[in-house]
Amino acid sequence: MATTSATQAPIAHHTANLGSISSHGPQSPIAHRAKHTLPTAHVPNRSAHYDTSLSIPVRKYLQTYGLTPPRAESYEIQKKRCLAQLALKSTDIERFLYLSTLRYNNVHLFYRLLTDHFTELTPLVYTPTVGEACQRWSEIYQQPEGMYLSFEDRGHLSNIIQNWPQAHVEITVVTDGSRILGLGDLGVGGMGIPIGKLALYTGCAGIRPEGTLPLTVDLGTGNKALLEDPLYMGSRREKVTAEEEKEFLDELMAALKDRWPDIVIQFEDWKNPFPSLERYRHDYAMFNDDIQGTGAVIMGGIIGAVKQSGVAPKDHRAVFLGSGSAGVGVAKQIVDYFVKEGLTEEEAKNCFWLVDSKGLVTSDRGDKLADHKIYFSRTDNKGEQYKTLDDVIEYVKPTIIMGLSTIGGAFTPEILQKMGKWNDRPIIFPLSNPSSKSECTFEEAISNTDGRALFASGSPFHPVTYNGKQYHPGQGNNMYVFPGIGLGTILCKAVQVTSNMIYASGEALPTMITEEEKDLALLYPGITRIRDVSARVALYVIRAAQKDNVDRLHSLRDMDDATLEEWIKDKMYDPHKETEELENELRDIVQDLSVSSPRL
Ligand SMILES: NC(=O)C1=CN([C@@H]2O[C@H](COP(=O)(O)OP(=O)(O)OC[C@H]3O[C@@H](n4cnc5c(N)ncnc54)[C@H](O)[C@@H]3O)[C@@H](O)[C@H]2O)C=CC1
Numbered sequence: 001m002a003t004t005s006a007t008q009a010p011i012a013h014h015t016a017n018l019g020s021i022s023s024h025g026p027q028s029p030i031a032h033r034a035k036h037t038l039p040t041a042h043v044p045n046r047s048a049h050y051d052t053s054l055s056i057p058v059r060k061y062l063q064t065y066g067l068t069p070p071r072a073e074s075y076e077i078q079k080k081r082c083l084a085q086l087a088l089k090s091t092d093i094e095r096f097l098y099l100s101t102l103r104y105n106n107v108h109l110f111y112r113l114l115t116d117h118f119t120e121l122t123p124l125v126y127t128p129t130v131g132e133a134c135q136r137w138s139e140i141y142q143q144p145e146g147m148y149l150s151f152e153d154r155g156h157l158s159n160i161i162q163n164w165p166q167a168h169v170e171i172t173v174v175t176d177g178s179r180i181l182g183l184g185d186l187g188v189g190g191m192g193i194p195i196g197k198l199a200l201y202t203g204c205a206g207i208r209p210e211g212t213l214p215l216t217v218d219l220g221t222g223n224k225a226l227l228e229d230p231l232y233m234g235s236r237r238e239k240v241t242a243e244e245e246k247e248f249l250d251e252l253m254a255a256l257k258d259r260w261p262d263i264v265i266q267f268e269d270w271k272n273p274f275p276s277l278e279r280y281r282h283d284y285a286m287f288n289d290d291i292q293g294t295g296a297v298i299m300g301g302i303i304g305a306v307k308q309s310g311v312a313p314k315d316h317r318a319v320f321l322g323s324g325s326a327g328v329g330v331a332k333q334i335v336d337y338f339v340k341e342g343l344t345e346e347e348a349k350n351c352f353w354l355v356d357s358k359g360l361v362t363s364d365r366g367d368k369l370a371d372h373k374i375y376f377s378r379t380d381n382k383g384e385q386y387k388t389l390d391d392v393i394e395y396v397k398p399t400i401i402m403g404l405s406t407i408g409g410a411f412t413p414e415i416l417q418k419m420g421k422w423n424d425r426p427i428i429f430p431l432s433n434p435s436s437k438s439e440c441t442f443e444e445a446i447s448n449t450d451g452r453a454l455f456a457s458g459s460p461f462h463p464v465t466y467n468g469k470q471y472h473p474g475q476g477n478n479m480y481v482f483p484g485i486g487l488g489t490i491l492c493k494a495v496q497v498t499s500n501m502i503y504a505s506g507e508a509l510p511t512m513i514t515e516e517e518k519d520l521a522l523l524y525p526g527i528t529r530i531r532d533v534s535a536r537v538a539l540y541v542i543r544a545a546q547k548d549n550v551d552r553l554h555s556l557r558d559m560d561d562a563t564l565e566e567w568i569k570d571k572m573y574d575p576h577k578e579t580e581e582l583e584n585e586l587r588d589i590v591q592d593l594s595v596s597s598p599r600l
């Protein structure tokens, strides 16, 4: 983002310090005073100063001349080489590692590539490949890219956080690795998720890379295989208790805010994220992506799906397979939407049948329901318990099926065919990640409903040709909203992320769908327009923050929407400009000095 940590020093300032250059480019005092300080100063070899597009005079000035091949080349050539190298890899995990190394070595080039090839590269940086990366983290580990804080560090978190070398962190994504996608407890291997999510923060919403902090807390793991794996890089302790986790998080949250008072904190992929959300949401600019981000993004897709189905909100019957953080978060957000459409809260709530591993969630099922399930527990089942998804489907005859269960293939052809039989436009959202956990594939949804399914999945699927017609899937993934939620919160300096801000993020999505996309029954805007989508989401988030009076940058209140949206876009980090600006800035300095490096 535009809130760069370095100041734009006048040329005279650089001149005065020229004589003191004593080390190579990345450590050079001049480099530190230039606008473009190293994005990741903590990793000495990760430097835009070695970019092969820099001109010879600039290389000489930076004292990197001779350290890269002689030709100053264009970005187009760099890109061609990167894509060719990527094509040489034979597995997705190799491609993931290649891209991680590129990000480490030349952060701007990585983001140029990502933003130019979003559709192809996001699945390698994010779901599904990041899932395998997390599973194999201790095997494939190469370089530090975030912070690891352990339970053993309690009492010292504030001091340890000082080790993070970037002065201005704007946003962190924090996980304990205990529920990584639908893959279970992966311990510190979960670090792939904060790194991947924050890469999308930069790629989708233009948060400057050096303003992001991937954070993994090692609170032990219940994964026995990891504990016995000699390569496992986390502590060998069982999971700490809920009380110990709470005390640790109290300290962590205070320590983060102490060092970076404006920091936005995103919780991600925690097995039981409800207590921390309730505990911190009023005192910190924080949100839980799995409950709230997912709720908003799926509500955004459902707005279009309900319209296209031709069925009024009150007549929808939604069966949710999965009643965890995401299932309950999504159902609650759609309740809010139905209420906005005129239903009472009770009427809206009655449109939902939630299913967990024990069957339909009812108030008389005989087991003690987790707190988050109680709101949706059915009381109209007349003592009958429905143990399987098939039973529930037959009982409810739904118009909507949502999968947030981690059970790949749970939406069987029989279930999909019934959905096609009962509905003109069945709404089918298999949302579990990664692809292997998706409750059905796009092809299955299309072929079992004669192409009539209104579809969105958590992980991406390719278009499908059925009976000679091409169908395009939607991706109902929180990546459509969390970058904009974070961006909006940062830009308006909100002190909280309110429920209205979350709701607004979902409402923003349908406003970005083109007429052409509507004609294709698409429920989400094209992923290639994700930067514009994130700017629109940020606009909606800022407006909601203003209404809730939690914003602190009041000057934004006076801007009309179009002006504010442009202002937001202007604040976004643009990787395409970075290297060029570095080149231009330093070339100006070189010309002004009329000298090249003191070494030549
Ligand atoms: N598309 C998206 O943007 C998002 C997708 N997700 C995905 O949703 C899935 C669930 O995530 P969370 O809700 O956070 O996990 P969770 O662990 O909180 O909930 C999982 C739920 O699935 C239920 N379940 C497990 N086995 C079952 C079975 N055999 N039959 C019926 N229900 C079963 C559990 O009882 C629980 O209610 C994950 O795969 C995750 O990747 C989560 C967040 C965002």
Ligand SMILES: CC(=O)C(=O)O
Residues within 6 Å of the ligand: 127, 180, 181, 182, 269, 289, 290, 432, 433, 458, 477, 478, 479
């Ligand atoms: C997308 C996401 O946040 C998840 O699958 O957990």
Ligand SMILES: [Mg+2]
Residues within 6 Å of the ligand: 181, 268, 269, 289, 290
């Ligand atoms: Mg998640």
